[in-house]
Amino acid sequence: MRCEVLFPEVCHLCGDGMNIRYLRQSCEAVEVIETPLNSRPVFLDGGVDLVYLGSATEDGLRRIVASLLPYRQEIEQRIDEGQWMLLTGNALDALGEYVDCDDGWRLDGLGLLPTHAEYHMMDRHNSFFLGTFEDGDFSTEIVGFKSLFGHTYGAGQEDPLFTLVRGVGRYPGCGVEGFRRNHLMATYLTGPLLILNPPFTGWLLRQLGCDGAPAFEEAAMENYRRRLEEFHDLHRDPLY
Amino acid sequence: MRMGKLRFLLALWAAKLSIPALKITRHNGTDFPGFLALKLCPDFLRYAGKPDTVVAVTGTNGKTTVSNMLSDALEALGHRVLTNRAGSNIISGISTAFVRNCDLLGRVRRCDIAVLEVDERSSPRIYPHVKPDLVVLTNLFRDSIMRNAHPYYIADILTRSIPAGAKLILNADDLISCSVCPDNARAYFGVGRMESDVTDCVNLIDDVRICPCCGGKLTYAYRRYHHIGKARCDACGFASPESDYLARQVDLSGRTMTVQEGESSFAYRLSSDSIFNAYNTLSVVAALRQLGYEHEKIVPVLENITVSSSRHSEETVGKVRLIRQMSKEKNALAGSRAFDYIAGRAGRKELLLMMNCLGDTRHWSENTCWIFDADFEFLNDPSIVQIVCAGARCRDYKLRLLMAGVPEDRILCEDDEFRAAERLSYTPGDDVYLLYGTDSLERAYRVYDRMKAYALERAQADEEANA
Numbered sequence: 023m024r025c026e027v028l029f030p031e032v033c034h035l036c037g038d039g040m041n042i043r044y045l046r047q048s049c050e051a052v053e054v055i056e057t058p059l060n061s062r063p064v065f066l067d068g069g070v071d072l073v074y075l076g077s078a079t080e081d082g083l084r085r086i087v088a089s090l091l092p093y094r095q096e097i098e099q100r101i102d103e104g105q106w107m108l109l110t111g112n113a114l115d116a117l118g119e120y121v122d123c124d125d126g127w128r129l130d131g132l133g134l135l136p137t138h139a140e141y142h143m144m145d146r147h148n149s150f151f152l153g154t155f156e157d158g159d160f161s162t163e164i165v166g167f168k169s170l171f172g173h174t175y176g177a178g179q180e181d182p183l184f185t186l187v188r189g190v191g192r193y194p195g196c197g198v199e200g201f202r203r204n205h206l207m208a209t210y211l212t213g214p215l216l217i218l219n220p221p222f223t224g225w226l227l228r229q230l231g232c233d234g235a236p237a238f239e240e241a242a243m244e245n246y247r248r249r250l251e252e253f254h255d256l257h258r259d260p261l262y
Numbered sequence: 263m264r265m266g267k268l269r270f271l272l273a274l275w276a277a278k279l280s281i282p283a284l285k286i287t288r289h290n291g292t293d294f295p296g297f298l299a300l301k302l303c304p305d306f307l308r309y310a311g312k313p314d315t316v317v318a319v320t321g322t323n324g325k326t327t328v329s330n331m332l333s334d335a336l337e338a339l340g341h342r343v344l345t346n347r348a349g350s351n352i353i354s355g356i357s358t359a360f361v362r363n364c365d366l367l368g369r370v371r372r373c374d375i376a377v378l379e380v381d382e383r384s385s386p387r388i389y390p391h392v393k394p395d396l397v398v399l400t401n402l403f404r405d406s407i408m409r410n411a412h413p414y415y416i417a418d419i420l421t422r423s424i425p426a427g428a429k430l431i432l433n434a435d436d437l438i439s440c441s442v443c444p445d446n447a448r449a450y451f452g453v454g455r456m457e458s459d460v461t462d463c464v465n466l467i468d469d470v471r472i473c474p475c476c477g478g479k480l481t482y483a484y485r486r487y488h489h490i491g492k493a494r495c496d497a498c499g500f501a502s503p504e505s506d507y508l509a510r511q512v513d514l515s516g517r518t519m520t521v522q523e524g525e526s527s528f529a530y531r532l533s534s535d536s537i538f539n540a541y542n543t544l545s546v547v548a549a550l551r552q553l554g555y556e557h558e559k560i561v562p563v564l565e566n567i568t569v570s571s572s573r574h575s576e577e578t579v580g581k582v583r584l585i586r587q588m589s590k591e592k593n594a595l596a597g598s599r600a601f602d603y604i605a606g607r608a609g610r611k612e613l614l615l616m617m618n619c620l621g622d623t624r625h626w627s628e629n630t631c632w633i634f635d636a637d638f639e640f641l642n643d644p645s646i647v648q649i650v651c652a653g654a655r656c657r658d659y660k661l662r663l664l665m666a667g668v669p670e671d672r673i674l675c676e677d678d679e680f681r682a683a684e685r686l687s688y689t690p691g692d693d694v695y696l697l698y699g700t701d702s703l704e705r706a707y708r709v710y711d712r713m714k715a716y717a718l719e720r721a722q723a724d725e726e727a728n729a
Binding site: 031034035036039043059081085143144167169214217218238241245249252253257258262 | 415629630633634660
């Protein structure tokens with residue numbers, strides 16, 4: 023199983039990189055390819071099972087868009103053909119329409135997701151997230167964290183990745199979180215999404231053709247159950 | 263202007279009156295006077311008198327140590343120093359320092375210099391009113407992602423906030439710091455190549471991988487940890503700046519270093535065996551040189567300064583050495599540095615991890631992203647024979663340790679920190695570490711007391727068994 027990590031030199035915030043290590047520890051067959059900025063992504067030519075893009079700085083986002091822009095049409099074609107892709111944190115914004123920032127900065131994205139972000143640079147949003155993920159007969163609860171400069175707007179409730187139970191969705195008041203376009207999965211949840219959610223990881227591994235259980239399953243499940251208890255506890259406010 | 267000044271004076275008097283009231287109620291260490299002053303006069307700092315010279319100390323790590331060392335040194339050199347060391351480094355703490363040191367007309371007469379520790383994110387509220395002559399920027403690393411996002415965000419805030427007239431003292435080994443206020447006057451300090459340096463990064467956090475000018479790959483001539491080192495871009499020629507104050511022959515175990523300035527070199531003593539302490543001392547030397555003091559005067563002054571022990575202390579109790587090591591919560595870099603330091607020390611070690619954020623435990627649920635940026639891999643070392651994970655996040659620590667390759671039989675989990683202290687082995691000859699954050703300080707000290715009691719019990723039991 024081949025997993026392509028795009029632009030690790032800028033997409034390495036919030037512990038995101040550990041998602042891929044966890045996949046590798048879960049499945050011996052995982053081979054990781056790292057593609058640097060300004061290189062042609064390997065998945066465009068086939069043979070890649072999962073593409074991963076993690077959180078970046080604002081300058082990093084600009085570099086991501088610049089690197090991918092020449093391949094925009096090919097990327098869209100691969101998504102429509104069913105390429106598995108996972109985006110965490112603000113990587114989603116690189117694939118959105120644009121980012122507007124209250125300090126005057128603006129970034130035009132790739133326009134592959136029908137949404138735009140609004141950043142407030144001195145007003146950071148922090149919350150925990152509790153939601154559900156469904157795919158056919160499979161469903162599981164999802165836990166995670168948001169630590170971002172803003173939210174993503176404009177897409178309403180269409181094509182979500184997760185359904186909100188507690189916390190904040192795409193934007194305050196929205197009942198869904200993230201985006202799913204065919205096998206492209208993009209979420210604003212930052213950091214170790216796969217490590218915190220072993221049932222979701224198990225599902226993803228199966229989709230990618232790996233039968234193994236998530237690594238350190240017992241410890242991971244114990245941790246997951248404890249976090250679920252905390253996130254369901256109504257005495258805890260999801261907003262920091 | 264006149265109304266503003268009048269409001270300032272009323273705020274000052276009210277804040278001053280609160281000081282004896284706080285003393286009587288035993289709350290004299292708080293920021294309340296500054297908080298009250300700001301409530302009554304939001305631009306209180308604008309009208310407060312300032313000493314002739316203002317030095318600001320900022321940066322991710324070391325700013326408390328550096329500002330305390332610098333204040334102590336300046337006092338030893340005959341200055342009367344206005345500092346915020348008794349309070350916080352945000353605007354209320356700094357305002358409190360001015361409340362305490364202004365006379366009833368708002369003039370600062372007792373002090374001729376200010377040394378202010380300034381929280382980076384508070385800069386936009388402080389520097390418009392308190393314009394520093396000198397800004398010592400210790401370093402910029404990842405801190406809490408919740409508050410500080412990433413170090414480039416903080417560098418941008420500093421660049422927008424620090425006045426054009428301030429001279430910066432910067433860490434030449436830290437390219438993120440070096441990017442701050444590119445048009446301001448500046449002087450650099452740095453530590454020359456050390457034997458333990460590497461070229462490839464061994465840490466998870468490596469925030470300067472590409473050239474800030476052209477985006478090309480940076481090559482490091484040497485790298486100390488994370489992005490600290492000497493880098494060059496082969497594509498465009500961009501490179502780390504040369505140091506005006508360069509530490510050479512840094513002997514951490516012997517606690518000495520030589521500072522080279524131009525053609526001259528001077529021997530300095532270090533107060534501890536950590537590389538961070540070498541950087542802190544060097545930045546103080548650089549600041550004092552910029553303030554006009556000769557090395558011959560600085561050397562003896564620094565020899566007599568002791569560094570606060572709230573971050574690290576050691577003592578022999580029974581048949582083990584107990585070590586308190588601060589590792590700030592929600593801070594991956596602090597964890598990585600502490601883990602690296604512990605793994606690198608000689609002897610067998612037992613660890614109790616309690617870097618949880620206690621405030622979050624009660625009302626929220628701590629964001630644990632930092633755990634996955636921290637180099638727990640350093641703890642996968644045969645010399646670390648036992649790790650007791652404690653507190654609400656003990657299961658997160660355990661999972662992360664497993665991912666780092668630590669054998670499961672070395673890991674114990676315990677929700678209650680006091681019970682965790684009981685589960686350490688206290689094997690004679692071991693170094694037993696307690697890792698704690700700033701948020702858990704008070705509880706950590708009580709857990710440490712419990713550890714002392716267990717260490718003594720274990721020693722007595724051993725003696726009785728041997729008798």
